[in-house]
Amino acid sequence: xxxxxxxxxxxxxxxxxxxxxxxxxxxxxxxxxxxxxxxxxxxxxxxxxxxxxxxxxxxxxxxxxxxxxxxxxxxxxxxxxxxxxxxxxxxxxxxxxxxxxxxxxxxxxxxxxxxxxxxxxxxxxxxxxxxxxxxxxxxxxxxxxxxxxxxxxxxxxxxxxxxxxxxxxx
Amino acid sequence: xxxxxxxxxxxxxxxxxxxxxxxxxxxxxxxxxxxxxxxxxxxxxxxxxxxxxxxxxxxxxxxxxxxxxxxxxxxxxxxxxxxxxxxxxxxxxxxxxxxxxxxxxxxxxxxxxxxxxxxxxxxxxxxxxx
Numbered sequence: 001x002x003x004x005x006x007x008x009x010x011x012x013x014x015x016x017x018x019x020x021x022x023x024x025x026x027x028x029x030x031x032x033x034x035x036x037x038x039x040x041x042x043x044x045x046x047x048x049x050x051x052x053x054x055x056x057x058x059x060x061x062x063x064x065x066x067x068x069x070x071x072x073x074x075x076x077x078x079x080x081x082x083x084x085x086x087x088x089x090x091x092x093x094x095x096x097x098x099x100x101x102x103x104x105x106x107x108x109x110x111x112x113x114x115x116x117x118x119x120x121x122x123x124x125x126x127x128x129x130x131x132x133x134x135x136x137x138x139x140x141x142x143x144x145x146x147x148x149x150x151x152x153x154x155x156x157x158x159x160x161x162x163x164x165x166x167x168x169x170x
Numbered sequence: 171x172x173x174x175x176x177x178x179x180x181x182x183x184x185x186x187x188x189x190x191x192x193x194x195x196x197x198x199x200x201x202x203x204x205x206x207x208x209x210x211x212x213x214x215x216x217x218x219x220x221x222x223x224x225x226x227x228x229x230x231x232x233x234x235x236x237x238x239x240x241x242x243x244x245x246x247x248x249x250x251x252x253x254x255x256x257x258x259x260x261x262x263x264x265x266x267x268x269x270x271x272x273x274x275x276x277x278x279x280x281x282x283x284x285x286x287x288x289x290x291x292x293x294x295x296x297x298x299x300x
Contacts (some may be wrong), residue, residue: 087203
């Protein structure tokens with residue numbers, strides 16, 4: 001069962017966040033271990049397995065980025081795994097330049113400005129995804145997700161850079 | 171996990187950081203990335219008239235093992251022909267730096283980067299010959 005089916009929701013990128021929460025909390029109550037304490041062991045085991053799958057489904061679908069990666073997986077888009085390299089010059093040049101700019105940013109404000117730019121990039125890439133999924137354009141979905149992965153990494157590095165700057169200013 | 175002295179040395183004192191003009195005819199540029207960990211690596215070679223790699227530079231944003239792998243490759247390729255440089259294997263890099271198994275992919279990135287730089291140089295040379 002995929003994560004959407006588990007939560008009884010339509011498999012869509014633009015998931016209604018409130019509906020997701022409602023579905024999750026209702027099912028979480030249904031499979032809560034407290035309700036199974038006096039049940040036979042196999043039922044207890046099933047409830048705990050269901051609760052774990054449910055949490056995994058919720059974690060994946062709640063975050064727009066993880067949801068997009070998951071949707072891609074369901075659509076058969078192959079993403080490079082560990083140890084696989086890519087040589088897309090446009091995307092890599094963009095990632096390289098962003099990281100260079102971050103490396104040179106000397107103040108928290110400068111880092112924040114770059115992080116804000118990256119967040120816009122994330123929004124732009126996410127907003128372009130639904131039409132790509134509709135067209136089932138796997139190559140374009142893959143490229144957008146690769147960009148998102150680099151933007152995600154950039155956000156992580158920006159947080160680290162900001163902390164370093166603040167620590168050295170303290 | 172203990173890292174080897176060679177790895178730590180390349181990480182703390184990376185050799186040949188920098189860039190060449192990527193439009194120059196005698197320069198080959200390889201730009202590769204490992205999306206799973208968000209690493210990006212640029213490796214450039216400068217080839218002399220005698221066909222030997224006279225200089226190499228790199229710029230890597232990634233973990234210590236990725237930086238050390240690219241630093242090592244820039245050292246190794248200097249003075250080599252491009253055919254010799256092309257023969258560098260990720261396993262040689264991993265062995266020299268004693269990379270732990272979870273970091274082997276960093277040496278793959280460095281091998282792919284030098285191969286891409288050579289391919290870029292060859293493409294330019296072919297174009298020039300035409």
